[in-house]
Amino acid sequence: MEIEKGKTAKYLREKAGGVPEQAKENLKEFTRIKKLLLEALADEDLTIKQLADKLNMPSDEVVYHLMSLVKYGLVVTGEIDDMDEYFTYKLKK
Amino acid sequence: MEESLKSICYDALVIGAGIAGGEAALNLANTGYKVLLVDKELSVGGKMIMLSKVFPTLDCAACITTPKVSEISRHPNITIFTGSEVSNIRKLSDNEFAAKVTKKPRYVHVEDCTACQLCEKACPTSVRDQYQFGLIGRKAAFIPFSICSPKAAAIDIDNCTLCGACERACPTHCIDFTMETETIELHVKTIIVATGFNLFDPNNMPRYGYGKFKNVITAMQMEREIAPTRPYHTILRPGDGKVPDRIAYVLCVGSRDASVGNPICSQICCMYSIKQAQLLMGALPMADVTIYYINIRSFGKGFEEFYQQAKGMGVNFVKGKIGRISEKENGNLILRYEDINKGKLQEAEHDMVILSTGVLPNKGIDGLFENETLYLDEFSFVGQSDKLASPAKTSIGGVFVAGAATGPMDIPDSILSAGAASSEAISYIIQHA
Numbered sequence: 001m002e003i004e005k006g007k008t009a010k011y012l013r014e015k016a017g018g019v020p021e022q023a024k025e026n027l028k029e030f031t032r033i034k035k036l037l038l039e040a041l042a043d044e045d046l047t048i049k050q051l052a053d054k055l056n057m058p059s060d061e062v063v064y065h066l067m068s069l070v071k072y073g074l075v076v077t078g079e080i081d082d083m084d085e086y087f088t089y090k091l092k093k
Numbered sequence: 094m095e096e097s098l099k100s101i102c103y104d105a106l107v108i109g110a111g112i113a114g115g116e117a118a119l120n121l122a123n124t125g126y127k128v129l130l131v132d133k134e135l136s137v138g139g140k141m142i143m144l145s146k147v148f149p150t151l152d153c154a155a156c157i158t159t160p161k162v163s164e165i166s167r168h169p170n171i172t173i174f175t176g177s178e179v180s181n182i183r184k185l186s187d188n189e190f191a192a193k194v195t196k197k198p199r200y201v202h203v204e205d206c207t208a209c210q211l212c213e214k215a216c217p218t219s220v221r222d223q224y225q226f227g228l229i230g231r232k233a234a235f236i237p238f239s240i241c242s243p244k245a246a247a248i249d250i251d252n253c254t255l256c257g258a259c260e261r262a263c264p265t266h267c268i269d270f271t272m273e274t275e276t277i278e279l280h281v282k283t284i285i286v287a288t289g290f291n292l293f294d295p296n297n298m299p300r301y302g303y304g305k306f307k308n309v310i311t312a313m314q315m316e317r318e319i320a321p322t323r324p325y326h327t328i329l330r331p332g333d334g335k336v337p338d339r340i341a342y343v344l345c346v347g348s349r350d351a352s353v354g355n356p357i358c359s360q361i362c363c364m365y366s367i368k369q370a371q372l373l374m375g376a377l378p379m380a381d382v383t384i385y386y387i388n389i390r391s392f393g394k395g396f397e398e399f400y401q402q403a404k405g406m407g408v409n410f411v412k413g414k415i416g417r418i419s420e421k422e423n424g425n426l427i428l429r430y431e432d433i434n435k436g437k438l439q440e441a442e443h444d445m446v447i448l449s450t451g452v453l454p455n456k457g458i459d460g461l462f463e464n465e466t467l468y469l470d471e472f473s474f475v476g477q478s479d480k481l482a483s484p485a486k487t488s489i490g491g492v493f494v495a496g497a498a499t500g501p502m503d504i505p506d507s508i509l510s511a512g513a514a515s516s517e518a519i520s521y522i523i524q525h526a
Contacts, residue, residue: 008270009257016255023218023233023254030219030230048334059333059424060307066334067325068219068230077326084379085335087326 033057033065038074038091045078047086099278103129103172105518106192106281108179108461111139112158112504113496113511114287115165120515121285122170126522129279130165131174131194136241138162139289143224143238143313145320147504148368149399155240155321162242175199175243182284183463184489188525192279192461198272200248205267208236208244215262220252222324226314228331229324234259234268239322282525283491283518286467286475287511288458290497293347293355293450301346301448306420307332309446312342312365319372328376330445332424337445340373341428342366342384343415348451349387357472359451360501363390366449367400370408383409383443385430393503413439418446452501465489474500485514491525493517 003011013019040046040054048066052059066089069075078088107118110132118130136142142162144154165171174196181193212234222231224238233253236246248259248268260268292313295303303309308330318328330337344366348359363386370382389410391397404410413430416438420426425444432439454473459466468476468488475494478486485493495514496507 003271006260006263006266007257008268009255009260012270013255019254020251023252026220026252027218027254031217034219052333060331063329063331063334064221064229065219067228070326071229071324072214072219072232080336087334087336 030065033061034069034074037062037066037069041075041089041091045088045090047081047088049086051089100280101129101277102280103127104281104522105129105283105285106131106179106190106279107285107287109139109287109289109496109498110134110137110165110173110175111287111289111496111507112141112161113289113498113507113514114139114285115161116508116511117285117287117495117515117518118171119161119165119168120512121518122168124515124519126170126519128171129174129194129281130171131177131179133176133178135175135199135237135247136243137165137173137175138240138242141504142240143316143320145316145372146368148364149393149395151368151371153321159240159242162240166242173243176247179279180461181463182461182465184465184491187490188282188522190281190284190491192281192284194277194279196275196277198250198274199245200250200268200270200272201246202267202269203243203245205265206243206245207265208246209264210236210246211262211264212246212259212268215258217256217258218252218254220249225317225324226311228314228317282522283493285485285493285495285514285518286458286487286498287495287514288455288475288498290501291453291455293353293453295346295448295450297353298347300417301343301415301446302418302420302426303448306418306424306426306446308337308420308424308426308444309418309448312362312369312447312449315369315373315447316365319369319376328373330424335424335444336377338377338380339425339443339445340370340377340380340382341426341441341443341446342370342382342449343418343428343446344384344386344449346448346450347453350451355451355453355472357451357501358390360390361503362449362451364393364396364399364503366447367403367408369447371403371406374406374408381409382407383411383441385411385413385415385428387412387414387433393505411441452497455498458498462489462492465492467492470500472500474498483513483517484510485517491521493521 216232
């Protein structure tokens with residue numbers, strides 16, 4: 001099989017006989033949660049607790065995924081509340 | 094496809110590229126010997142490169158480690174194999190060892206990667222980042238961490254969907270999925286074992302609730318939270334993103350505890366906890382920090398002053414043994430403990446608990462050797478055949494040990510031990526030339 005530089009993923013995909021199920025599941029789950037979080041933040045800036053309530057998702061999962069989205073440059077940190085406890089988060093414009 | 098090196102020769106093999114292995118390799122290389130430095134991780138630097146600051150000086154750990162790592166990486170006498178493991182070591186004669194090195198594919202040609210991170214941006218997958226101890230995600234095409242060396246991307250093939258997005262985004266075409274595992278036959282004159290230590294897994298002590306209560310974390314996770322390359326924008330509870338203000342440290346988790354099979358003191362957990370407490374009080378001036386301890390062992394130079402400094406800053410020290418941790422509905426944690434001074438059972442509420450986990454041996458080192466026996470001590474650390482006169486000597490002539498592979502020790506002691514190991518190795522090469 002001829003391997004074209006810059007298109008080697010196809011080579012490994014064919015050699016391995018496809019993509020591992022776990023990798024596909026991980027991608028599906030991350031895409032689903034990313035969509036939920038970005039849609040929830042599209043309307044208003046929210047804290048993690050507010051996001052967890054709105055999406056009916058465990059707050060530790062919101063922390064993990066939201067902080068990942070901050071790292072990936074899709075979400076930015078907003079202001080902290082009056083009690084200095086919870087930050088709000090907003091979409092990066 | 095990368096060319097497979099079938100057989101290579103060096104003067105010395107250093108197993109483990111942490112601070113001890115790196116120091117030993119540098120000493121050998123500066124003396125003119127050719128060194129192969131092998132580490133199973135994707136970067137050199139070991140655990141130290143992941144730390145925030147060091148005790149008792151509060152110097153920035155990265156500021157100390159990165160020049161050293163840079164020197165190791167650029168040294169003409171040092172060859173580094175990351176993502177690689179050594180096995181099947183055989184002593185052929187007094188001045189010749191043979192070994193097998195297995196180099197796992199990184200799927201990136203390191204020399205061509207500019208660390209532009211465009212592959213990271215293009216990758217659609219996100220999985221837990223092992224270099225941030227699971228606090229945040231990373232992509233399947235990723236740069237391990239910002240100060241890693243070599244500073245190059247890697248592909249996490251187990252989580253990669255082989256979509257090819259990273260390849261299309263890469264301006265230098267350095268991503269190559271045709272790379273395969275390489276097996277290399279290695280011949281050296283001497284070996285330094287610098288395989289470091291493992292940290293106790295607090296999942297083995299369910300009464301502390303680690304893994305179940307999200308606001309119970311390990312000191313290594315807190316280390317990441319207070320490091321400049323932190324996972325969050327500030328210090329937050331992983332359970333709900335709250336800025337904590339009542340923080341507790343539980344010392345001796347999985348150390349000085351025969352019930353979990355580790356009766357020895359980890360030597361570093363008192364001091365790294367006191368260090369973190371001081372850093373937390375700087376980062377969160379309104380926070381209350383309490384340290385629950387059995388004994389504070391401030392035995393090193395400047396340690397007692399460091400402990401007194403923490404007390405002076407307002408860190409609350411409670412001589413108490415934690416029996417159980419439970420969680421309230423709001424994520425706060427109730428610590429039930431024996432107040433040793435008062436002889437009473439007490440309860441205290443905190444909104445975050447940090448478990449200062451103990452040091453364990455990196456097991457399996459003895460299994461690397463085929464025709465010689467590497468003796469381990471009673472705690473499974475690498476045994477020192479002449480602890481006082483030649484602390485780097487092991488039960489195998491020509492094999493030396495450096496750093497925490499011999500037992501728990503702090504960074505200065507690891508560096509000192511690496512100096513001893515490299516001196517012994519140089520002396521061995523000269524004597525058996």
